[in-house]
Amino acid sequence: xxxxxxxxxxxxxxxxxxxxxxxxxxxxxxxxxxxxxxxxxxxxxxxxxxxxxxxxxxxxxxxxxxxxxxxxxxxxxxxxxxxxxxxxxxxxxxxxxxxxxxxxxxxxxxxxxxxxxxxxxxxxxxxxxxxxxxxxxxxxxxxxxxxxxxxxxxxxxxxxxxxxxxxxxxxxxxxxxxxxxxxxxxxxxxxxxxxxxxxxxxxxxxxxxxxxxxxxxxxxxxxxxxxxxxxxxxxxxxxxxxxxxxxxxxxxxxxxxxxxxxxxxxxxxxxxxxxxxxxxxxxxxxxxxxxxxxxxxxxxxxxxxxxxxxxxxxxxxxxxxxxxx
Numbered sequence: 460x461x462x463x464x465x466x467x468x469x470x471x472x473x474x475x476x477x478x479x480x481x482x483x484x485x486x487x488x489x490x491x492x493x494x495x496x497x498x499x500x501x502x503x504x505x506x507x508x509x510x511x512x513x514x515x516x517x518x519x520x521x522x523x524x525x526x527x528x529x530x531x532x533x534x535x536x537x538x539x540x541x542x543x544x545x546x547x548x549x550x551x552x553x554x555x556x557x558x559x560x561x562x563x564x565x566x567x568x569x570x571x572x573x574x575x576x577x578x579x580x581x582x583x584x585x586x587x588x589x590x591x592x593x594x595x596x597x598x599x600x601x602x603x604x605x606x607x608x609x610x611x612x613x614x615x616x617x618x619x620x621x622x623x624x625x626x627x628x629x630x631x632x633x634x635x636x637x638x639x640x641x642x643x644x645x646x647x648x649x650x651x652x653x654x655x656x657x658x659x660x661x662x663x664x665x666x667x668x669x670x671x672x673x674x675x676x677x678x679x680x681x682x683x684x685x686x687x688x689x690x691x692x693x694x695x696x697x698x699x700x701x702x703x704x705x706x707x708x709x710x711x712x713x714x715x716x717x718x719x720x721x722x723x724x725x726x727x728x729x730x731x732x733x734x735x736x737x738x739x740x741x742x743x744x745x746x747x748x749x750x751x752x753x754x755x756x757x758x759x760x761x762x763x764x765x766x767x768x769x770x771x772x773x774x775x776x777x778x779x780x781x782x783x784x
Contacts, residue, residue, distance in 0.1 A: 460558045461554070463555075467586025476558075476561075480558070481565055484569040489545075489578065490578070504606065505541070506536045506600070506603055510596070512527050512596070517564070519645055520634070520642075521647055525564035526568065526571045527720060528597045529597065530647050530649050530650075533651055534650045536600075537601070538650075538654070539608055540603055540604060540605030542655065543576065543599055544599075545578055545600045546578070548568065548595060548597050549596040550584045550594070550595055554586060554589060555590055555591035560593070564593065571649065577599070604655075604658055611686055613682060613688055614688070614728075614754060616728070618726070618728070618754075619726055620750055621697065622723045622744065622745045623698060624703065625697065626707065626719065627646040627719065627721075628719050630712075633706075646720055656739075662727055662731055663728055663731055667723055667725050668682065668723060673718070674775060676772045677775050679692065679724075680772070689754070689757030690760045691762075692761070692772075694763060694765050696749050721744055726754065759772075
């Protein structure tokens with residue numbers, strides 16, 4: 460069955476969509492009240508974020524737009540030293556979308572939320588004219604358990620840890636679009652368990668950032684600018700799988716500028732780097748983590764190449780790569 464404009468009227472069809480799909484998958488006491496707003500119990504400082512998700516295709520190897528929407532917001536909260544608690548979900552649905560597709564996406568969101576330990580407590584649906592597209596906005600609240608984590612807190616001598624292989628999400632999406640047969644799967648994943656382990660083990664984390672659009676190069680440039688330090692990274696130490704590297708070689712892509720949805724950097728004092736690296740590697744989403752560089756005096760981001768030369772790494776400009784979200 461397909462969505463038509465009546466599903467956005469606020470009447471019976473809207474109620475059916477909410478009850479038959481969203482309440483079925485997102486079931487919890489707060490949401491089930493169907494009030495105009497959720498009443499939440501949050502103490503102390505909180506982190507709050509919002510993001511919108513647009514991806515083609517909706518389903519890809521390793522995930523879908525629903526999993527992406529949950530993980531993206533959970534990860535943004537986690538990077539601020541917060542335990543994600545509550546999410547809202549807004550759906551903009553074009554007429555012609557299959558109800559079965561929406562049900563599958565909602566089920567995926569519920570599974571991702573359960574893994575991350577968050578509840579979807581409020582939401583909204585809008586139906587618009589179109590050709591069957593589905594777009595999702597998620598907002599999230601998390602309780603800060605490690606205050607003071609900030610991109611501006613990095614110091615000279617600090618070490619930069621990357622949690623795993625670069626470029627998997629970008630390569631998975633492009634492979635699907637272009638009909639390229641390979642086994643590359645998106646890295647879409649919640650990183651909250653890595654962050655909580657680092658905090659529980661009292662690692663003095665200066666800064667954390669999830670590496671999404673713009674890629675590692677853009678994230679590192681932001682860290683360098685806001686901290687007032689330069690960053691040196693070593694090409695040989697940057698983890699990229701052989702299959703993704705081969706994919707990049709064929710299409711002329713650079714993993715440093717490719718999007719990820721389950722990777723993060725953590726900047727820590729040099730004396731805590733080995734312990735922090737071990738903690739990240741012990742997590743299923745960080746088993747390929749590596750120390751990739753350090754903070755130093757100066758400005759900008761410098762890459763030490765395999766040939767022992769150096770080159771300046773800038774932010775992503777313009778479209779640069781095929782847009783994947």
